[in-house]
Amino acid sequence: MSTPEAGLLVALVGNPNTGKSTLFNALTGLRQRVGNYPGVTVARKSGTCDLGDGQKVELVDLPGLYSLAAASPDEQVVIDALSGNIAGDRRPDAVVLVVDATNLLRNLFLASQVAELGRPVVIVLNQADVAKEQGLRIDTELLSRRLGGVPVVLSSAWKGEGILDVRRAIAAALDQKAVLKRVNWPADIAGALAAVGKAATADTGKQVSVADAQRLLFDTNPSTAERLGWTVAQRESTLRSARDRVRYSGYNPMAAEPLVHYAHLRVVLEGVVTEGLGKAGQTAAVDRLLLHRFLGPFLFLGIMLGFFASVFWLAKFPMDWIQAGVDWTKAVVAPQLDAYPMLQSLLADGIIGGVGAFLVFLPQILILFLFIGILEDSGYMARAAFIMDRLFSWCGLNGKSFVPMLSGFACAIPSLLSTRTIEDPKARLATAFVVPFMSCSARFPIYALMCAAFIGPLYGPGWESLVMVGMHCVGLLFAVPTAFVLTRLVLKVKPQPFVLELPRYQMPKPRDVVWRMWQNAAEFVSKAGTVIFAITIIVWALSYFPRDASVAERIKAANPTAAEEVVKAKVQAAYVEQSYMGRFGKAVQPVFDPLGFDWKITVGVLASFPAREVIVSTLGVTYSVGEGAEADSQQLRKAMQDAKWSEGPRAGSPIFSLAAVLALMVFFALCSQCGPTIATLAQETGGWKWAAGSFLYMTTLAWIVAMLVYQGVSRLT
Amino acid sequence: MTPLSQLLPGQFGKLASLNPERGVDQRLMALGLLPGMVLKLIRKAPLGDPLAIEFGGQVVSLRLAEAENLIVDVSADCPIQRPRQP
Incomplete structure (x- = not known):
């Protein structure tokens, strides 16, 4: 040999x-x-x-x-x-x-x-x-x-x-080099195939194989003809007469292929398999329970809630460690560079912050893919799609859209990667497009800050939690009609019939599940990671430059007696105000004026486009309480509650009115403010077209809805 | 002759006709659901749609609307030997 x-x-x-x-x-x-x-x-x-x-x-x-x-x-x-x-x-x-x-x-x-x-x-x-x-x-x-x-x-x-x-x-x-025995095509079908192959070869000048000829004759889908460059005008009459020939032989041309193959295989398999005594599998019995009319949905909800809670809560610990690690690295590295403030800021806020910004997603991605791997390999994923399909089919999605949409409430990035489990390209694209509407965990800090600072103190804890829950539903409310319009009117892709095998239940093999999880995470880091990193550096530069030393001196001179901490915060606020980002914020503030945003909020909104959770720390900087601000910071709440319009028709009235607070939250619920999501969307839809469309659509929608909320609520109150 | 969508859970039928021009039927034919094949409606999903049918030793789910054009003969003597459970 x-x-x-x-x-x-x-x-x-x-x-x-x-x-x-x-x-x-x-x-x-x-x-x-x-x-x-x-x-x-x-x-x-x-x-x-x-x-x-x-x-x-x-x-x-x-x-x-x-x-x-x-x-x-x-x-x-x-x-x-x-x-x-x-x-x-x-x-x-x-x-x-x-x-x-x-x-x-x-x-x-x-x-x-x-x-x-x-x-x-x-x-x-x-x-x-x-x-x-x-x-x-x-x-x-x-x-x-x-x-x-x-x-x-x-x-x-x-x-x-x-x-x-x-x-x-x-x-x-x-x-x-032994090859499989081929079927014996009935003479008329063989003749039709030969005719198609000959005509296609003559018209295109390419060698058209027997297999290509079969795809041309048997498929309604023209993709093979398109690949060969065989035009409609060239192929139409040839295919019609070839299919007529198949029809005269007694076969429907669209059914001839499976009919002939299966007849051939029945002969091939004659006497090959003998059925002896054996155990019937457990699958039917398990299905009687898991797909039970009443019990099935409850078990489904239990499994999915457990799954979601794990992604959400299990990931929290490693995410905190990563965050702590990033903060620790900053704290160690920054003092080494005290002599070079620009380099110090670039390294600490730009580079380390940028790496941290995508590393922090890794735990959720790993855990999500671990669970999806278990669900898929065990055979339950097909059952989940079977149970949920009715709820999704009317708006053009299918049962397999459920898992990506649910996990979108934790983080859109792993959810976008998980849309790969949807075979139908139309439903896959529509699901990927609506996943970023789900209220991800990065939206939580701004909701928490606004509710704790304004809704709670003014209307009590009942309203506070109601608004929290409501904000998590806003995205869903707009996602469903979006999917409906997208699949009915916009997407020209032909939908796939929802024919789904409910496979035998099986114990997932740990090596396969872990390996797939690892491959997905590695792909995310290598593809999305670079884009996220670049965006973070750009935003850092925009809010750092220009940096004229005279600004700091002026603030220090104006506050000779104030404590060092206070002066430092004021200096930082002054720098942001005159940075490119600050100037740009002031320039575009009129755009956000109908939403009730002042220039400080506008800067926060603009700086949040790469990563929406940045809003809280940006507000901390622009409201001069330092960038360490978090959602539960008393100082930041106080500064915001005291903030008043200094000029214009609203001079003297508080900036954070109920209308502005609600508008800001609604804006964050709907706006496309996540660089990694855009990068992942581009990767998963095979181009920047859908990513750009998603960005424009979500941002415009957020502006319109937030404007309506602000204008409506400020007239009512 | 009954549309597959009107079968009751547990009921057997013999596929009488399908429409090979449709994508769903092409998929089902590829899985071996050809005229003359015995199938069984196992159950409907909790919300009534889709259906789970069994034929040729496999369980396949398809939507109610797509099952309407699959015509089955419930009166044909379906063999006692049921399709093997996977």
């Missing part, structure tokens, strides 16, 4: 829920690289696989799918990858088809389609342990013979059994 050469590429293909990723992890031993396919938000996972004899090949884990019909981006990627049509990627030298051993017929449909590509193939009957438990005996030799002599091996990736056999089978496939 000759050994496979280095540089060979092997693709892993299979249905969802077959344990394909577990097998991938077992074969590559976590020596993996994660990237993106060009132009689409489909992850490309590849790794190095040892074939057992020291030879190494590159193994690529293609997205799970049921059919090669090019209906979704995932399916298109698999078709393109298998036919070598992806820029910068080779055509695989062999294909490993991962098959659920408990349901050969349905799984082999995909295999039968892949056979048309004519690549060397290995069939892995995974989850063989479950099949054995159910009493199924599979004659792998017979199956191999019936499929044209391709290697057929049993494995149980979860238990780590049969992995070496898979490695050897890949080596054998690369060596012997």
Whole structure:
């Protein structure tokens, strides 16, 4: 046996829920690289696989799918990858088809389609342990013979059994190049396929493969024709007459492919599987409980509340540690640079603050993905979507939108990453667009400050908590109509039917869950991290420069007797006032005047665009109480309660009237003030178009609603 | 002949016809739901929609509106051997 050469590429293909990723992890031993396919938000996972004899090949884990019909981006990627049509990627030298051993017929449909590509193939009957438990005996030799002599091996990736056999089978496939037996197309269909292939080749000047011809003939989706550059005018009459030919042979052209393949597979599988005595799985019994008409929703709520509370509360501790670590680093580093105030501020407020600004999201991202991994791998995620679908379907989303929207109440960034679990591209985009409306934990400090300083003292704790709860609902109130309009009127993407397999329940494999969590976190840090860092530095520079020493001297001269702390705060406030940010704030204050914001609030709002939680410390600076201000600072509350308009028609009246307080909170509830969210949105939607749209839409909406609140409430009170 | 959406939980039926032009039906055909296949409505979601059906040893969920165009024959003698539970 000759050994496979280095540089060979092997693709892993299979249905969802077959344990394909577990097998991938077992074969590559976590020596993996994660990237993106060009132009689409489909992850490309590849790794190095040892074939057992020291030879190494590159193994690529293609997205799970049921059919090669090019209906979704995932399916298109698999078709393109298998036919070598992806820029910068080779055509695989062999294909490993991962098959659920408990349901050969349905799984082999995909295999039968892949056979048309004519690549060397290995069939892995995974989850063989479950099949054995159910009493199924599979004659792998017979199956191999019936499929044209391709290697057929049993494995149980979860238990780590049969992995070496898979490695050897890949080596054998690369060596012997055995291909799967193809179906016998009825003469008329074969003729129609040949005619389509010939016409497309002649019109486009490209070599159109048999597999391409099938996609052209059988799919309603024109993506294959578009890729080949076969125009509507060129293809219309050819396809019509080819489909008519299929129809005359007694097949509906849209149904011919599954009908012929399944008929072929029934013959192939004849006598391959024998059913003996075995235990029926627990899945049906568990479903009777978890999907029970009355109990099901309660159990669902319990699981989801537990999940949400964990993301929210468990993450709080590491977040506090990270914050403490950042503060400690600042405190250690800053005094070293007392001689260079500019460098000191750049390092402490800009660089360390910027790194801290995205590190602080990591705990929530890790915990969220840990839970999503458990929910997905156990099989409960599909049930959650089943229970919730009705509540989301009317506004164009689906049951799978629920988890991202719920976790949006903790933080939009991990939620945006979790929209990847939604297969339908339309629902995925709409969900990603409305997730930033959910009241994330970074909005909490401003609500807390405003409620404690104004609502509570004026109207009592009852109203205070009511306003708190109300503010958490404002975003949701606008998110739902937004999704409705977006999916009905704006998005031109064709929706996918919501056909969802409710897979067998399974114990999640800790290694897979932890590994996926780690990959997501690493991707966030490398992609969003750089953008967040850059934005933080820019905002730092805008509020630091220009910095003329005369400002400090003037303040010191004007307050000769005041305590050092007070003078320091006043100096800082004066610097911010005359910084570019302060000047800009004063210049654009008229824009925010209809919302009842003075220039100090305006500066706070502007400085909060990269990260909304900055508002409290910015108000601390502009109201001269120092930047260490927090939501429970008595000093800051007092300063704000005493603040009055110094000029204009409202001169003498308090700035923070009830109308202004409510308007400010509503503005923060709706406004797009989070650099990381925008960066992540751009990453997840594959471009800056949707990110820019989200920013403009949310900010405009926030301005309009806050203006209406201010104008309305100030007329009523 | 009854639309699949009108089956009661627990009821069996034999798929009589579907519409291959529709995306949903294409998905279901890829999963092996072809005319003549025996299926069972297992349950409806707590809010009445979507449905969970079982065929060929698998459980699949689809929406009520999408199940209306799938016509099943409930009077056909559905084999006693039920589709295997996954």
